[in-house]
Amino acid sequence: MLAMWVPELPFQLACSRDGALRDRPLAFLSAEQPRTPSLWFVNRLGRAEGLVPGMPMDQALRTARGLRVLDPSPQVWWEAQAELGTFLQAWTPQGQLLRLGEALVELQGTQRLFGPLADTAERMRRELAARNGWESHGGLSLSATAAQLAAHGERHLERVAEGAEAAFLAPQPLRRLPDLAPRLQERFRRLGLRAFGDLQPVPLPVLAELTNPKLAPDLRARVRGEDRPRLPLLTERPGHARHGWRLQPPRLPEEVGLAVRCLDRLWSDPRHPRTLVLRWWDVDGEPHAWRAGPEDLTSPPLVLARRIQQAFLAGATRRLLVREVELRLAWGLGRERALFEDPRNAKLDRLEPALARLRRRFPDQAVLPGWVGRGGHLETA
Template structure:
């Protein structure tokens, strides 16, 4: 198993575009506000006492010569796709593991591809030659050990852990490097004097169970270098997504609710065109200081009308939007597509089924008008809010009727 990692991926990509940034303290920050939080920092910046998540104002006090870069999501997407395509010839099974990270499983391919260490060195050379990126690669018998090995050298290169030596490699390392050992568990282990992974591996399972309960067996296996989890290729699940970026950051609730309404109407129309429903939605909020909040909300029955989707979206938005910072963008995804609700053949017109049938009939009529006269033919009044040039919020100037965008 190989774990391939490009350290500080956003900054590494920026340095390919602008080689003059090499050797300088660099940070990615999403806004010019001095309260904005750093999204990524270079090794030179960390040497100056700067870390990811630090407020920009504090970072500039510590390092006045810090070079600031704006996020470039499109560039990172292209770079990530190029790295993924480059690794295609190095293993039959691959798994993306985050920005600039990929697992590769070359088990049983040594006669075709060569030993794991040679394979990793060829990958490292080709990455530098073709994309001018440098990465660190861990080679081991399982995913967890390969992950830890990739960061062991603290520099680019290949760290090869021989089969059977996983426990010996992990034993002297600090327990914080084990997956699943967060701050609470680390503090508990530190109080007990268990500071090395080997200390945990040497403990009996019964004693670990007193401390960590049901997590103890998994913790012991990991401390002994055992990880049975396979490398899983990405699975494509049907989904619909839409995103909006505000002209300027805002926490005006009328505007935010209008944007959510427009996203729901856009996705809902496409959902019904496919003749399906969704059982889960996902909402991502990006604040002006770069902080992201993401959450999901499911429903028992498939939702398909705008009313149902909007009710779910509003509930999720209220749960996620707890900060008082202005929002920069919103992204809505419809997940678990399939199985649109079928109304019953019998039922009271005034009961729940009757209300559903009336709602669905109204939705079908609205969709027919939109199909005939355009998506903006019938719109909710809630969604007809815009930001004027003077940054005030006001209703949009659309007129009535199919041609003018009347409200519902």
């Protein structure tokens, strides 16, 4: 798979609009409104002169004489991230947009269309520069973690050969591991585990005691370069998941064990469903769909799974065999997520694991956060 990184995408966008900003320290003003204005993002040249995010603007202007402080434009950055996703869809259907200016795409299977993978990755990088004017770096590896770290190297395109993932990752500091919780970083530091190579020989039972029995296998695979995630479709929005089920051979509607399968999906993800859409196709190719209402989404998983089964049987009235079933879910405590979340919402997000445990313990009762009003609507008062 290929990891693409557009370094400092917000600054590249600003420089494309105003050429006078190139080759000088830049920073964006914090979107918050504190008593003293402070910096939010700082580019590479600014960091080289001692600027850091959160520094008061008056101090930053004294530190770097040539500094230009820009107003933030989140909507422009968000549209640029969406444009990056559209660009990648022309090369592969599978991929995932990560942080701003970062993406992970699957290139396996595209050789017949575009040729060798390394040549395809280089062509993508050059075309992105020609079309949008964005300078990008790429990392090519079977391991998602190795590809991401390779993309953040100095070379425009770095390839990690098959079998060399562990050796490539070994000298990397653990703080570069994507999404590693700060408390785990501090725990590893106290134990003298500072690089990927220090963690690679740790047995799985010991790693489970240091972290979490559920997180340990995934963490072990990532530090060893053995992670091979199956990427979703690029057309999927963040926070959404689509689970297709192709029936071989096609079956009668009453023979489809949909309730059990849906219950497994509802319990396998610790988050609370926000939307749920069921689609199915019969052998004639005719599509059918059912959308869960707010009262359905706030029902206990056992009740919701039964309702999905009943809606499916009620809609599949024709005596035809069912060929394909698709369950499309969106997650997140019954609320939409904004680009810039209120810090107070972090407390609500920390409730998700506790709510998941309660839903499994009381599967026949509705377990909802206290800020959700009756009928699943948000209380605005």
